Amino acid sequence: MKILGIAGSTRKEDQSGVYKLVEATLKATNMDYELVHLRGKKIGGCIACLGCVEDNVCVLKDDMAELREKIVEADAYVIGAPNYYSTMNAITHALLERFYQFRHREGDTLWGKLGVAVGVGGSSGAVCTTEIERFFMYNFIETVAKVDGQHAASCFICGYGETCGVGAVRMLLGEGVKITAENTPSVAKNPALMEEAKNAGVALAARLMDNHDRRAVTERMQATLMAEFAKTT
Numbered sequence: 001m002k003i004l005g006i007a008g009s010t011r012k013e014d015q016s017g018v019y020k021l022v023e024a025t026l027k028a029t030n031m032d033y034e035l036v037h038l039r040g041k042k043i044g045g046c047i048a049c050l051g052c053v054e055d056n057v058c059v060l061k062d063d064m065a066e067l068r069e070k071i072v073e074a075d076a077y078v079i080g081a082p083n084y085y086s087t088m089n090a091i092t093h094a095l096l097e098r099f100y101q102f103r104h105r106e107g108d109t110l111w112g113k114l115g116v117a118v119g120v121g122g123s124s125g126a127v128c129t130t131e132i133e134r135f136f137m138y139n140f141i142e143t144v145a146k147v148d149g150q151h152a153a154s155c156f157i158c159g160y161g162e163t164c165g166v167g168a169v170r171m172l173l174g175e176g177v178k179i180t181a182e183n184t185p186s187v188a189k190n191p192a193l194m195e196e197a198k199n200a201g202v203a204l205a206a207r208l209m210d211n212h213d214r215r216a217v218t219e220r221m222q223a224t225l226m227a228e229f230a231k232t233t
């Protein structure tokens with residue numbers, strides 16, 4: 001059993017809230033895992049060329065190619081994204097769009113696998129976990145847990161955060177407030193949130209070790225998708 005973690009942050013590991021939460025979730029599984037950080041990777045969105053229809057392999061030449069094998073081999077995923085403009089950031093969205101390559105002609109590569117969705121924002125990461133869960137559902141991947149939290153927006157370190165009238169510091173703390181270690185949001189400083197990440201990892205491992213029946217999960221997720229689809233038509 002192997003779990004693939006994907007941290008969709010564009011910031012360095014030590015600055016990223018997403019990276020920390022994805023890593024904490026993976027570690028808590030106590031299982032074999034790999035954590036891929038999307039920082040610096042070049043992954044474009046799906047261009048609907050249908051080059052993947054015959055063999056379910058994307059023909060685009062970018063960093064998604066090396067990730068593809070890891071996605072195929074993994075039994076479960078922990079995918080995290082930062083909140084940019086109240087939606088998940090572009091590279092994580094692009095990565096998840098490219099899961100389109102797996103689905104043609106009832107391709108079942110991802111069906112019945114399990115996932116944890118992680119989201120982080122300067123105020124909240126909940127929009128990201130909702131979106132990741134939706135992408136999981138389209139691929140019949142069941143979301144075992146969602147973890148979302150608050151971390152420092154770049155305005156806390158840009159150098160102008162204390163005086164900028166429209167930045168995150170002003171929005172979150174008010175006018176004229178000095179930035180301190182205490183008032184700078186950090187997932188690492190939030191024990192309840194870190195505990196949530198650990199619990200998500202433990203729950204994921206428990207599901208994987210408990211005679212994980214991919215066919216049953218697939219059937220449940222297919223029913224969920226059809227029910228969601230019916231609401232929109």
Ligand SMILES: Cc1cc2nc3c(=O)[nH]c(=O)nc-3n(C[C@H](O)[C@H](O)[C@H](O)COP(=O)(O)O)c2cc1C
Binds near residue numbers: 015017019083125
């Ligand atoms: C372009 C951009 C847009 C952002 N928009 C939002 C937003 O709409 N809401 C929010 O809560 N945080 C927003 N943020 C703040 C990030 O979500 C926050 O810094 C988060 O910690 C990023 O995740 P990371 O630390 O893993 O990189 C934005 C950051 C950037 C760079």
